[in-house]
Amino acid sequence: MLIDDLRRELPADRLVEDQDVASGYLHDEAEWAPHGKPVAVVRPRTAEEIQAVVRACVRHGVPLVPRGAGTGLSGGANAVDGGVVLSTEQLSAIREINPLERLAVVEPGVVNDDLRAACAEHGLWYPPDPASAPWSTIGGNVATNAGGLCCVKYGVTRDYVLGLQVVTGTGELVRLGRRTAKGVAGYDLAGLMVGSEGTLGVITEVTVRLRPLRDPEHTVAGYFSSVVDAGRAVSAVAAAGLTPSALELIDRHCLAAVDQWKNMGLAVDADVVLLGRTDAPGAAGEREAAAMLECFEQAGASWAARSTDQEEADALFAARRLAYPALERLGPVLTEDVCVPKAAVPEMLARIEAAATRHDTLIANIAHAGDGNLHPLLITPPGDDDARVRAQRAFHEIIADAIDLGGTVTGEHGVGLLKRDGLAGELAEPVLDLHRAVKAALDPHGILNPGKVIP
Template structure:
């Protein structure tokens, strides 16, 4: 029996959708130029039982199932394959519990990151992972890609906050992984294995998250630089000074102008590059840390630096950082990289970006979670980009990956591998480690239905 017919026998008709116009809206994420197939249908699950029914139907019919949250991914990890079932989890959007004593939250995967942050803030708590898409991306998608964000330089990525989860596994079983206790070392850490697995090892239907106490107000230091090299030296200088900022972000002037042209936030820079740094150290110690970062920026050649006193201006600058990708995307697709290198190699990687841009005659917008070495070189493409420009951009994409690996880095710091980084992952890990990945995949997805063709072939 075809999978759509089988699903309609076990699920309400209104949640099994095969209208071609609707399917097109669920078929891909924001990963520019990642291949996209035509799904057989979309199922908008209402709960774990629906997810289980979909997985069991896909096992019975040999149909791929691709789980999807808000579709904000940038690597093609949620893109449909031909004939698959796209399993949308956006309706599983409830915060099930917040425990201020244990400092945990239990949430469904469709909860939007910022909505969770607002909910726990009412209890004096904070959920640190904060991808730039936090206003739209869901916790399930954040877990699937092990998302990071601006605060990760000090507070780490999603995996460090996931204590446990409910999962529909590759056999169609509902299982619970992990714990709710502060400590626990029983058995393999399957929870950590599922985080970042991009829907290839199981479909997460509930997540238990570790929370921190509400953070103290931050102090922002901003600086502008004429050259990318100066900005890179400032980034390394912060690390050498022993400072761990709560945020350290890099934007180029063209990107800030793109945001201003769109949102008129008044953030366009006079210099070519801007660094935004925060410290959340309390009291006078925080003031001293902010002053120390400003000295580092000045020593690196900043044309302008200041400790911000205007909160409205600070909010505008950080809004610009979060909107940067979307501002670049307004005029056409954006090929987005997500490489991460050791902090000491950030200057070398940034200089290599300049060389790659010149070698391929491709504009590269420079964005970075600079404090942890996670760079997001973006190549905006005009809608009428010809074949030659596309080839040059893709060649630059490959060179950026190669440069990161050569510098001891990784092909992805937070966006995931998806479709766009598979060749790079093979280079980074080598055949022996890829074989280990395949063995794990075969063990946990014996029918080969969970988001096949992603991460590695």
Template sequence: MTAPGSTLLAEIVDAVGAEQVVTDPVSTEALSRDHAEWAPCGVPLAVVRARSTADVQAVVAACHRHRVPVVSRGAGTGLSGGANAVEGGVVLSLEPMRAIREINPLEQLAVVEPGVVNDDLRAAVAGHGLWYPPDPASSPWSTIGGNVATNAGGLCCVKYGVTRDYVLALEVVTGTGAVVRLGRRTAKGVAGFDLVGLMVGSEGTLGIVTEVTVRLRPLPPAAITVAGHFASVVDAGAAVRAVGAAGITPAALELVDRHCLEAVDAWKNMGLSVDAEAVLLARVDEPGVTGEQVADRIVDCFTGAGATWADRSTDPGEAEALFEARRLAYPALERLGPVLTEDVCVPKDHVPEMLARIEKIAEHHDVRIANIAHAGDGNLHPLLITPPGDDAARVRAQAAFEDILDAAIGLGGTVTGEHGVGLLKREGLEREASPEVLGLHRAIKRALDPALILNPGKVVAIEGVG
């Protein structure tokens, strides 16, 4: 008798071609998880490298018939386990779908496939004098499809918003294998429910995105960079609050602590070591004299909050190096050992208190925690670093991870600002949301994915799944 998995695999091969189906265990293992440290991961039946919407539709339809899980993935840069394989399921890689189908300067939009890399889209539209603002630190590697799945933010989101603010329309394959188009190309439109907004951030649990229409903006003028050095991350947090209280919305306001700068310096030899426990980096993109005035006001906010040094940067190369160090902080710290990454977000008023609580949690659990943050909107990324192979440190780090979630919830915040719930934050979501709200999540999941095959076990627990 033919095994069910063999029958499904044969159907998929017939539909998409054997060259797109990967079953070699070494290759499938490399494509079966994201970058979330210690998130569980199953062994898939196969990885399918989709090249078209038709490929995605055929795979999902076959899996629906056989009631086999499907986990979609992009570049695998996620940090919550959202793209981790389910045992015996199919991993559907959208990375080969890399076409930029349209750039429309008149309507200021672009139509792209999900495998397009964020920075590649930005470079393509820049040639038309346009800009795609969402810029996660992983923008040189992460894909638009993955950004949509997690509603990614980034350095510019404090002023310009997150991925959901730029997604106009989607082509989606549903859990039954139907292809639907959601949203619009027009500047305005309120016909029906906001299903695009629902899909953005759903982590592949409600549908698989095969095309994205994004809103663009005109390229902003060259930015002015302001840097401030602080004796503690708590003082830096106070400066973030001061900038907000002054009514200033910078184009970026990032925090990087000494641990991160030293790790980047050791890796890239960028000459970034500074005499400070924390550095705040702000960007101002208002034109001309207005931008200079705003930059000076930010310097005053930094100084008033206790900065040991603060000034506008006069060296564009140095300013760019500091922001590049911010982007490189996570991979640099990974070189030191396993890194468990947090993603909590709190109101700006509570940024100093949250940073203080993180320090206390690190001390209580004897865990080394480095800090980077999209500080301007309260999105903090404590990075819990453990020595390789140290199981006791791993247990302490996981306990500290949960305490940080509780601290954020206690300050009126959320367990994830942009990385997604995935597997790592599922219990945290259950502590943050009421039973009634979790019930709404489950009802929506069952309505859009009645066989419960799309990324099962992620985001919200459903009895008998995951």
């Protein structure tokens, strides 16, 4: 039996026997994404132990679901019936920070913010910063190609992954990618793994590119009477040729929820707040902040100003990061993650408002607005099945609208379970066939996170 094999192959404490403990590994944070009942939950501590688990699953034909911190929002880490959940949380070592080469080598269970803090001690910075950075792990960030607030200027996780160590679907432990600044030998298999959501291999080590620490940022805040007006300001910033280090949208619903939870004194006289930052050095930063302020004002801000209070500015950005957990306290939250061209941001926000009205659903809005990545949060009262059905209809309508405007069904959360139909709507059938061919080549036994991503 598989369980007997795992007991033989692994130290005794790697297999989770307590069902109450195991129940915490059944699903991620995606509301209403289905999950199954696994036969085992394992928490290995080495790459070799992960390899042993994969090989045991291959021998017994048992599905394997890799899992990081479980902060995902698409159901990508949800357990499947009769399978094994493999948590990488115990592989949490930062093995190397190399200031000369500007890289770090980490195990997949390293928490994003912990890596950033360790790099700062060397005058270096790891840019990808999802809102879940205080809890999410690098392995999960790589698996979903996570983004964050800084991505408008600095890119997403894929832009920082140099190399990976991975256990393949056949149980081989291999190294992909490189440590050098340049390298084009062979196919970019490391890049292929980024964003594959555990369907092509299990990540056991990550080598990431680092940047020097940034100059202090200048913050610009603007209040708007509607999300559409705020969207026009976003388009104006892009049209002005500005590349802010962050450009975030947060609406009144989100601010009120955060304030109610954390008592941060965030009550503002606006329906929407737009937060812009620039980290350009010296006089260039002053000019960019002034130009951003002008864009806000010309787009119809009821109030806009450069922040002279760093504590106040940091509080507003902290509220942006806390918006999702704050709203969760009000009831189930179905989270969208569509991304559209920057020019289409105003129209997409208008369509989200229309969907909220049409389906009688409360939709709060947060967004990495500067790169067109919008996160409508569909909130329903606990136990209200009719509201749930309406919210799910709005969810699918928003996906269709994003595709219609030349966008994508997911900017950073991944496809998982919730967006599989959306992916089928976004990609042509021949392209989906390419996905299936890659999956078959790298996971010939079909054990790695089956049923996720590819429709």
